[in-house]
Amino acid sequence: MEDIADRFSFALECLFLFSSSISNFFRAGELLPILSWTYVVFVLLCLLSWSKIRQARNFNMFTYPFSVFNLFIFITLQLSRLTNAQSLEAATTSIQPGDSAQTADLSASPTSSGRVLIDGTTTSFRPIFTVPTDADSGATLIPNINDPEAVDAQTVCPGYNASNVERTTSGLTATLTLAGAACNVYGTDIETLNLTVEYQSEDRLAVRLVPSNLDSSNSSQYLLPSEFVYQPTVNADAGMTSLTNDLSFVWSNDPTFSFSVYRKSTGDTLFSTKGTNIVFENQFIEFASAMPENYNLYGLGETIHGLRLGNSFTKTMWAADIGDPIGYNLYGSHPFYLDTRYYEVDESTGNLTLVTSNETEATADYIAYSHGVYSRNAHAQEILLRPINITWRLLGGSIDLYFYAGPTQPDVTTAFQTSAIGLPAMQQYSTFGYHQCRWGYANWSQLQEVVDNHERFGIPLEYVWYRDFENDLRTFDYEEGESFLSNLHAGGRHYVPIIDAAIYIPNPQNESDA
Numbered sequence: 001m002e003d004i005a006d007r008f009s010f011a012l013e014c015l016f017l018f019s020s021s022i023s024n025f026f027r028a029g030e031l032l033p034i035l036s037w038t039y040v041v042f043v044l045l046c047l048l049s050w051s052k053i054r055q056a057r058n059f060n061m062f063t064y065p066f067s068v069f070n071l072f073i074f075i076t077l078q079l080s081r082l083t084n085a086q087s088l089e090a091a092t093t094s095i096q097p098g099d100s101a102q103t104a105d106l107s108a109s110p111t112s113s114g115r116v117l118i119d120g121t122t123t124s125f126r127p128i129f130t131v132p133t134d135a136d137s138g139a140t141l142i143p144n145i146n147d148p149e150a151v152d153a154q155t156v157c158p159g160y161n162a163s164n165v166e167r168t169t170s171g172l173t174a175t176l177t178l179a180g181a182a183c184n185v186y187g188t189d190i191e192t193l194n195l196t197v198e199y200q201s202e203d204r205l206a207v208r209l210v211p212s213n214l215d216s217s218n219s220s221q222y223l224l225p226s227e228f229v230y231q232p233t234v235n236a237d238a239g240m241t242s243l244t245n246d247l248s249f250v251w252s253n254d255p256t257f258s259f260s261v262y263r264k265s266t267g268d269t270l271f272s273t274k275g276t277n278i279v280f281e282n283q284f285i286e287f288a289s290a291m292p293e294n295y296n297l298y299g300l301g302e303t304i305h306g307l308r309l310g311n312s313f314t315k316t317m318w319a320a321d322i323g324d325p326i327g328y329n330l331y332g333s334h335p336f337y338l339d340t341r342y343y344e345v346d347e348s349t350g351n352l353t354l355v356t357s358n359e360t361e362a363t364a365d366y367i368a369y370s371h372g373v374y375s376r377n378a379h380a381q382e383i384l385l386r387p388i389n390i391t392w393r394l395l396g397g398s399i400d401l402y403f404y405a406g407p408t409q410p411d412v413t414t415a416f417q418t419s420a421i422g423l424p425a426m427q428q429y430s431t432f433g434y435h436q437c438r439w440g441y442a443n444w445s446q447l448q449e450v451v452d453n454h455e456r457f458g459i460p461l462e463y464v465w466y467r468d469f470e471n472d473l474r475t476f477d478y479e480e481g482e483s484f485l486s487n488l489h490a491g492g493r494h495y496v497p498i499i500d501a502a503i504y505i506p507n508p509q510n511e512s513d514a
Contacts, residue, residue: 157183159256159277171197179256187283199242201235209399222398232419246405285394293356299337302330317381335375372404372412433462444480465496
């Protein structure tokens with residue numbers, strides 16, 4: 001009998017040790033994760049000595065020190081849990097069903113977590129970081145374009161020299177190295193660049209400059225993935241069609257690396273960095289091209305501006321999601337321009353003379369040639385249009401240029417669409433109808449009133465758009481919304497919710513809203 005009692009006592013203690021160890025592990029983790037793993041190490045050390053303790057005879061309940069320790073820890077954690085539960089209950093006794101969650105004073109312990117009673121439902125809570133209200137208050141800075149003391153990178157940066165030039169089946173490659181001491185004017189100069197030139201089709205030329213030391217740690221800063229913004233590549237038939245390409249790429253190291261793109265048929269220089277330095281830093285890139293007098297550039301959207309951009313205009317690429325600012329950014333950034341040049345034809349020789357005056361003669365015989373330039377870069381950038389040149393300044397990425405030969409505007413536009421941005425999507429028939437859109441409606445009833453007024457006055461309506469929809473049952477009840485949408489669809493109309501994802505900023509007047 002004594003042996004049976006001994007075995008029963010041993011089995012009972014094993015069961016207690018197992019269950020209490022599991023409970024202690026999770027309870028300790030609720031307080032501090034490192035306590036759980038410290039406890040696991042302690043258990044393993046105790047188990048190493050278990051065999052020696054087990055060999056002792058007359059084994060009585062709780063004679064093993066580990067059992068006494070476990071019992072002490074178990075009781076301590078349970079009492080701590082009971083104390084926390086009583087504190088939470090006291091904090092929520094004033095919250096009655098129907099009250100909002102903001103009436104609970106949970107700000108006294110912002111790092112705590114637990115559960116609270118809201119509208120009759122027990123809800124857990126935990127601290128979540130929210131952006132402070134002053135997060136949008138940055139330093140007051142003067143843009144370089146307006147700062148007379150800003151350093152001109154062209155005067156202090158050394159440029160590059162090209163070497164290891166090799167011909168490829170579609171163009172050439174080369175290595176560019178700094179031509180002098182790094183200037184580090186607005187970042188850190190990239191010492192070595194890789195140049196790739198590709199005649200990609202019969203009317204497209206690509207010029208690409210990227211850092212040579214790219215790897216997984218920095219490639220995302222300089223390379224724009226094609227799945228985000230499609231990257232034109234060499235056409236399958238480029239080996240044959242590129243022979244008829246009207247564009248020609250020429251480079252020079254005098255005095256530093258520069259390149260020019262010519263039109264073969266006219267001998268005209270379409271783009272040339274000669275006389276300037278290419279600046280390539282980790283946070284600043286600059287390159288410039290000479291332009292003819294009174295040039296005609298169009299594009300560089302999306303901005304409300306005159307069709308012809310003029311030669312005293314700075315275009316900043318920074319989509320602002322604002323509908324109608326004159327001269328400033330709207331919804332998209334399109335770093336592409338169309339350059340149209342007019343030539344006077346000599347009737348006797350057929351020679352072409354570039355027209356640089358804004359005045360033309362009605363009886364003169366003119367011919368136009370157009371080409372396009374696309375800078376595939378998604379970083380913040382500005383393009384400075386000045387009387388004799390155009391300058392590109394980028395805050396990141398790489399120099400990834402595409403030249404389209406045209407020679408007509410429709411040719412340039414078509415080639416740009418089919419090789420880079422894609423053709424406009426085919427729209428369903430209903431989208432060509434009348435749309436009504438605004439923001440600021442307070443509830444479903446106001447939206448229904450808009451639809452009713454269209455019907456009352458016989459105004460066509462196919463689509464209702466609404467911005468600033470809120471997932472708030474007090475203003476946009478689900479059942480009322482379902483009824484509104486059902487009636488809208490029954491009338492052959494459509495609904496488009498505009499979802500503006502935002503970063504939450506807490507209410508500084510509400511201590512619990514943190």
